[in-house]
Amino acid sequence: xxxxxxxxxxxxxxxxxxxxxxxxxxxxxxxxxxxxxxxxxxxxxxxxxxxxxxxxxxxxxxxxxxxxxxxxxxxxxxxxxxxxxxxxxxxxxxxxxxxxxxxxxxxxxxxxxxxxxxxxxxxxxxxxxxxxxxxxxxxxxxxxxxxxxxxxxxxxxxxxxxxxxxxxxxxxxxxxxxxxxxx
Numbered sequence: 001x002x003x004x005x006x007x008x009x010x011x012x013x014x015x016x017x018x019x020x021x022x023x024x025x026x027x028x029x030x031x032x033x034x035x036x037x038x039x040x041x042x043x044x045x046x047x048x049x050x051x052x053x054x055x056x057x058x059x060x061x062x063x064x065x066x067x068x069x070x071x072x073x074x075x076x077x078x079x080x081x082x083x084x085x086x087x088x089x090x091x092x093x094x095x096x097x098x099x100x101x102x103x104x105x106x107x108x109x110x111x112x113x114x115x116x117x118x119x120x121x122x123x124x125x126x127x128x129x130x131x132x133x134x135x136x137x138x139x140x141x142x143x144x145x146x147x148x149x150x151x152x153x154x155x156x157x158x159x160x161x162x163x164x165x166x167x168x169x170x171x172x173x174x175x176x177x178x179x180x181x182x183x
Contacts, residue, residue, distance in 0.1 A: 013097055020090035027083040034076045041069030046076050049135060050155040055145045058138055074139060077132045084132075088125025091165040092118040098172025107175055117168035124161035127154045 035045040043064030052058045062070060099114025101107075131154035137143045138151065 013093060017090065017093055017097065020086050020093065023086040024083065024090050027079065027086055031076055031079060031083060034072055034079070038065070038069055038072040038076065041065045041072070043069055046073060049073060050131065051152055052148050053152045055138075055148050058148050062139070070139060074136065077136050077139075080128065080132055084125040084128040087162070088121050088128075091121035091124075091162065091169060094169040094172070095121060095165055098169060098175075101172060101176060105175075105179060110171060110175060113168055113171075117165055120161040120168075121165035124158045124165060127158040127161065130154045131158060 031046075035047075039045045041064070043061050049058070049061055052061060065073065095114055095118035099111055099118070102110035102114060131151045134143065134147050134151040134154070138147050
């Protein structure tokens, strides 16, 4: 009996992208559902915390949320670890797929950007990890200033990097659609 042959991840790319995309959507919907409940406590949603920037503002948000709101915020931050793994992997793999597609079709500029775009998705997820770890510690009363400012900086970098990865993936999709239309 022959040993089972392993198929590399990139060879299974379409199925992997579908699975990661599905996980990203499901987790995003769950986080949005929690965020709606968080806003109903009287304070901002989780993005309001992400951009609090100072310990004084965090304490104001905690007072607005109350105990149940803090519970929901912590729940959101913990679930977000799964979300960041799924979106980071999805957009990194999508970036690799776009890069390979562009290189195979002679789209040099799009292929060149693909050297960086997948790393942007991974970087976004890593900044998200740092941000969430800081917020969990701050909400638990374990960190003071300048932790909120550092977490807010991580959030800003996360959003910038994931925007680059998303825009690159969309540019690849548009290029693919344009070439398909011509064929």
